[in-house]
Amino acid sequence: MTPPRADAAEDTGLDGVAVELRGITKRFPGTLANDAVDLTVRRGEIHALMGENGAGKSTLMSVLYGMERPDAGTIRIDGRDAHFGSPSDAMAAGLGMVHQSFKLFDSLTVAENVVYAAEPRRFGLVDRAAARRRVRELAEEHGLVVDPDARVGELPVGLRQRVEILKLLHRGARTLILDEPTAVLTPAEADALFAVLKSLAAQGRSVVLVTHKLREVLEGSDHVTVLRDGRVVARLVTAETSADEIAAAMTGRAVELDRIHAPGTPGEVVLDVSGLATDAVHDVELAVRSGEIVGIAGVAGNGQSELVEALAGLRPVTAGRVTLNAQDITHASATERRLKGLAYVPEDRHAVGTAPAASVADNLAMGHHRTSLSSRGLLPPASVREHAKRLIERFGIKAATPDVPATALSGGNLQKLLIGRELAHDAPLLLVEQPTRGVDIGAIQNIHDQLIAYRDAGHAVLLVSAELSEIRGLADRVLVMYEGRVTASYGKDEADERSLGLAMAGSAARAGGISHTADGSPHTNAEATD
Amino acid sequence: MNNRISGALRSPITFSVLAGVLIGALFLVGTGADPITAYGAVLTGSLGADGIGSTLTTGTSVLGMALALAIPLRAGLINLGGDGQMVLGGITAAVTGLYSPLPAPLTVVLALLAGMAAGAAYAVLAALCENHLGVPLLVSSLLLSYPAVSLASYLARYPLKEPGSSLPQTRALPDGVALPAFGASTVTFGLVLVVLAAAAYWFTDRRTRIGYEIRMTGLNARFSAYAGVERRGLTLKLMSVSGALAGLVGAIGVLSFPYRFVDGSLTAPGYTWTGLTAALLAAAAPLGTLIASFFFAVLQVGGLAMERTTEVPRELTQVLQAIVIVFLAARLSFPRRKAKEAV
């Protein structure tokens, strides 16, 4: 059995309406997540849905995809009324969704993931050969090449994204919903994704794209709908709008976008790494000085996470030497490193950076519980609470009380909590991974300002980000990692998107000169270009 | 204040206890017994003047084991080897009591410490299996428990055997090598020790650094590891405390009447399971563990009393206990390392 293909172009012209939502209202206890939202998606278009964290984008998509029932409102697909009780109803109506966090089975193969719940069968058994064939066919047809027999858990994120899209195509989805699909992709991967999306749209499929990234929206979409506090505040034609207009609609105020911050004034070497090797990392040399931000750019899966984990003491070092303020910490435990002056914002704020079920106060105490908050092994609850109140105030975290569980915070607020907690250590060295992933524009600015202020207070910051605009805006120097090695190094002014992109893709054009530029010599000629 | 009362009334605990009591009453009516009489017998039998002593004695062991299992559970670690650790603690205390050259009071202290040390050492063995051999703690502790029980049984039957006794038991401890009892009752100083341990646990959990680290590990192990809490070290520490408490319960058992190690007498009443359920129900929270332990002790002692005074079999209280747990478990859910991860 082969699932039906999309033959959208045959019945209606490209101007037909694929999805029409009218008056969708969804209430959660205490929140009106969607308030009479209208949304029209035409056939063959890429429609961007934007809004700050908590604006109601994911909720709206959940309603459309049958995961949540709306309290009010109607859904029409291809002109017909639809009542979705579950995602399978939505799938049957030709919808398909790629969720913000991938919904894949790590231990299964690519082919198994693609055909899951729509399997080609022989005598009731899964026809594996047919499944493999199907994956290859689809991959060729849409330029989404991936090995059908690979275990998904072993694939890099970019390829997992492809598996997600293959899943939808296998089911013949005519409308694809993607929730923040590029949050974890590098620019090159994102560009490849948009190429695929555009070709799908050209075939007559529709794409609904939820994202925080203005650049993508401007380059890739046809229409933009902006949500704020659960209401539609703008419907724009992409060709006729600007980044500023969208941003203003989202936040309700004018915002400065993609600022390039003034360079810092580097001082002593704080972190010195020589010849470091660990899993998937080879012979890394780098130095970070006080008063500077060193950015590490790279396609996910090229050793950045492993490098940072090794520096944070969560992964054993197999060779090389690491010093922090001239003290050897190569084999120190995570705790020792923290006591010697290291703070760390990890990439995954839900699974690693916080304990979602614990209170905000307890989450804010982590790390501080060993130093300022405790004496002689005691940790008075009152001081934990006081500390939390101080940080909530200082970093503008929106939490009703310090006692609510961290799950009650929105993604952006949770990230503020995490960054605030680590900044509050006042540690000479801060490791930050993907500080603004999935965070809205307003929160991004807040976080960027905090990082710059931290640098200017004379601390060293090592920033890992897949967001080139972020790296370029914040970093005083940029290193590129490729296949576990630092393959290129740029000064603030040299780091344009094109050459960074090339280096991330493995072009070793500048690999020659790293050892000298990586040692932290300041690039005084950098200009502030706000 | 009013809020708190109505909150407590609507809590799953109240609901579960009431549901259990109600279903139990249906059972009773079904077998032709009078629920009021039966439940009255449970209460007077366990809390009345004649029963409270037994309740406190049973409670000593239940609470001790509950604490032993709650402490690692707070960090998401399940120790299923309580039986083995308790029995080793008991037999070690017996050996110490029999052979110590010290005066009796010092021997008692030494026996308690030796029992705790033996339990701790054995629990650490299970922790090492997890840390270094990759055998999940749940399984390593469970499997290690059986050989320990067999070993103690062997020691009681052969080298330490009471000559001439038909019972597999060690010789009686010398005069005076015993925990002081309260008056003529069976309640010993062991109760004080266990309650002190509970208080220490409460204090550690609420007000200390390590307590905080343990709680955070239980809520998200990756989070605490990220912040530098060393998991293997913590596992070792928690298991040693857990084993020490289990060993203490064993030692208390041996240092109380009949002042010897009787094979099977420590494990037969099922303190380990009762304790584990109490700890699980309370999500390992100190106060909750204490209350749940007391509740189970009341049910156990009261059930026996009910059987003595009415025709109702004591299995009914066992059923009651299980029903309360089922109801509570179905409405309670708390974070723990997923079983899958443990495999």
Add this chain to the structure above:
Amino acid sequence: NAAAKNDASSGSAKSSGKSFTLVTPDAVGQNEFLKLAVTGVKAAAEQHDGSQKVYESTDTASQQQNVQAAVEAKPDVIVLVGFEFADLVAQQAKAHPKQQFLMIDACTTKTYKNVSCAVFREHEGVYLAGAEAGLLSRSGKVGAVDVLDTPQFRRYSDPFAAGAKKVAAKTQTSTRFVGGQSPFDDSARAKEQADSLLSKGYDQLMAAAAAGNYGVFEAAKAKGAFAYGVDVNQCPSAPGTVVDNVIKRTDVAVEKGIDTVLGGKAGTTVSYGLKEGGISLTGLEAGVGSSKCVIADHKDVLKKVEALRDQIVAGKLKVDDPAAS
């Protein structure tokens, strides 16, 4: 009405008489030995126009609680069955010198004025059963399956071997222990242990495996071998397989013990063996014919066994007691 247990005690009709409380170490259930004790105490209550209660324990904690409760109720005699109670009785007898205790099947190490004891010489009966086995065995191999490796249970295996060797010197003997997580209930394990003997050619098995006896009988039946029961006539559970039983008249010991205590002769120990009629074999009792026991068809064997019994009763033959060290 299930909530009124002891009719005699709650009703006022017969309340003029004496009161007795029996405390058992385990649940009575299918434990024939304990069932007989209950029969004994009921008979005594009837005879003395009194009332009785039975407190069943399951473990040391409940034994302790039940004895405590019994003492607090102050009956005329507290009857305790089993060696588990030795320490407890010693403690309580000292604390309550007015309270009369009757211990069955065991005794305190020290003697107390208010503690009377009745003990059994099971080994004498087991010895005779062993002799039957020795005479009946075709393979020359007789074995035993005990609950646990304890002196008390060895009383059911060692004399069995001795008895068999007495009549057939070359007999091979072996003993297995059920063990495991619940040795008293695990009939499947008991059956496996029996099987391990049967597979080695053992064809006569003494079954002292508590509830596991049924497993032993099943195993023997399946292999066409024979088994020996304990305490009461177990032949009806596996007719054609169970040869004979070592009967232990606990009921008699309880009834007579209570009589003795009430008669003012407390503080004594009575030992019941073949001579006193406290221990016997089903085959040696009246009614063998209807007992469904295999031995009923072996009059010749019974003759020889009777001769051995007479020697023991007369004191000419002494059977070693494994529990006396």
Add this chain to the structure above:
Amino acid sequence: MFFDSDLLMSALRALTPILLAALGGALCERAGVFNIGLEGMMLMGCFTSVTTSWFTGSAWLGVLAAALAAAAYSLILAVGAVTLRGDAVVLGIAMNLLAVGLTSFLLRTVFGVQGTFDDPSLSGLPLVGGLTPLAYLAWVAVGVAAVMLSRHVWGLRLRGVGEAPDAAATLGVSPARYKYAAVLVSGVLCGLAGAQLALGNVTLFSENMTAGRGWIAVVAVMLGRAAPVGVLLAALLFGLAEAAGFRLQGLGLPQQATDAAPYVVTLGALFLTTARRRRTRPSSGAAV
């Protein structure tokens, strides 16, 4: 003649109930439900099979009733853990306690006896080649489960549900339905295991007669990594160790040593298998 056919038969008998229960446990594990209530479910099976066989005179009806009763009993876990999102470990332990209490209570009320119910006229399962049909069924079940899990559509979906329930849900596969199915099938298998124990291994019911076999099944699930063939090997190892233990008693080893043997062997096997895994997949070094 230490390893003779009797030893093998003895091992096979010891293995059957454990294998059946462990297969059920493995299915649950694969579906993402940690089932440690196997012991209790088995005990319910024991009791129901004996009761039904006694009143109907048919051992096969007993087997059927045991499967149904244990499946019904397993609903406690399904409803509690899947629908109400309760803690599966607590529920499992409670189910084990409840089964002991309930069967003892019912034994008293139904048969008026305590401890053991046994009667020569209680009909047990027939033996074919020294083993009950259920023993053969257990081996067949291993094969069926292996094929279903690895090749069948249901197996694929079940594995997906166990690994990432929300991913399955987004594809229209109801995790709850698969988890329910796995738990109910484990109930059926435990019921069969109970029937095998009470009408096959022996022909009687006694309180707590499962005597820890359900726990061994839980360990077998872990040792066999929840794969049917792995579970079979684990159960076989345990059965052999136990049967050998019986024989070792004959060679004069103390009963305590032979009691401990199966557990020690299992622990050793766990060491070996995890050690091999550690070698083949070195250093997932991150503490997290």
